[in-house]
Each structure stands twice: as C-alpha cells, then as structure tokens.
Amino acid sequence: MTALLLHIGVPQRLHRAITYVAIAVLTICLLWWLVHQHNARVIERHEEKRETAANHARERSAEERADDAVQNIIADHARETEIAKAAASEAVKGPKQRATLPPTSVALNCQRMRQAYPKSDLAKIPAYQKRCQG
Numbered sequence: 001m002t003a004l005l006l007h008i009g010v011p012q013r014l015h016r017a018i019t020y021v022a023i024a025v026l027t028i029c030l031l032w033w034l035v036h037q038h039n040a041r042v043i044e045r046h047e048e049k050r051e052t053a054a055n056h057a058r059e060r061s062a063e064e065r066a067d068d069a070v071q072n073i074i075a076d077h078a079r080e081t082e083i084a085k086a087a088a089s090e091a092v093k094g095p096k097q098r099a100t101l102p103p104t105s106v107a108l109n110c111q112r113m114r115q116a117y118p119k120s121d122l123a124k125i126p127a128y129q130k131r132c133q134g
Contacts (some may be wrong), residue, residue, distance in 0.1 A: 105133055 010018065110132035113122065120129050 110128070113125070113128055113132065115127070117128075122132075
C-alpha cells in the first residue's frame with residue numbers, strides 16, 4: 001500500500017493515517033455486509049415461519065368452508081323436505097280447512113295491533129275479534 005501511496009504522490013507522514021483509514025473503512029464495509037447477511041437470514045426464517053402458519057390457517061379455513069357447505073346442503077334439503085310435507089298436508093285438506101296465514105304471522109299481527117290500538121278500539125275491529133280473541 002505504501003508503494004501505491006508513494007506513486008500517487010502522498011507525503012510519507014500521511015501513509016500511516018491513510019492506511020488506518022482504509023482499514024477502518026474496509027472493516028466497516030465488512031461489518032455492514034455481515035449484518036446485512038444476518039438480517040437477510042433472520043427475515044427469511046421469519047417469512048418461512050409465517051408462511052407455514054398461514055398455510056395451516058388456510059387449510060383449516062378450507063376445511064371449515066367445506067364443512068359449512070355440507071351443512072348448508074343438509075339444511076337446504078331438510079327445509080325443502082319440510083316445505084314439501086307441509087304443502088302435501090295442506091293439499092289433502094279441503095279448501096275451507098287450509099290455513100291462509102301461518103299461526104306465527106297471526107300471533108305477530110295480533111301483538112302489533114295490541115301495541116298500536118287501545119283496548120276500546122280493538123273491541124271495534126272485527127278482524128281482531130275474529131283472529132286474535134277467538
């Protein structure tokens with residue numbers, strides 16, 4: 001290194017200081033590169049762990065979606081079966097015996113009427129008398 005410095009024309013008394021500065025810069029660069037490599041490995045390991053956890057979660061959610069789909073199909077089939085049974089039982093009844101409104105709808109409407117009208121007015125409403133008190 002001294003020969004290079006002499007060839008460039010650097011005075012002899014600065015050779016030692018320049019050599020130390022060059023060694024310090026090279027050492028800093030080497031340390032920076034080592035830290036960078038270490039950080040890259042740590043980040044890569046972290047990404048692998050995160051991806052492994054994400055894969056597990058994706059597999060579990062796929063299984064849950066499949067289970068939900070099966071349960072929905074079963075529920076749809078049960079609902080359609082019940083609807084078909086109710087329709088068949090209503091078809092067997094005579095026209096006057098068939099239910100025009102489900103009992104739950106009648107009860108809900110009666111409750112709404114009780115909340116909306118005073119008792120004196122309810123006594124004057126024939127539909128209320130027929131469906132809600134009889």
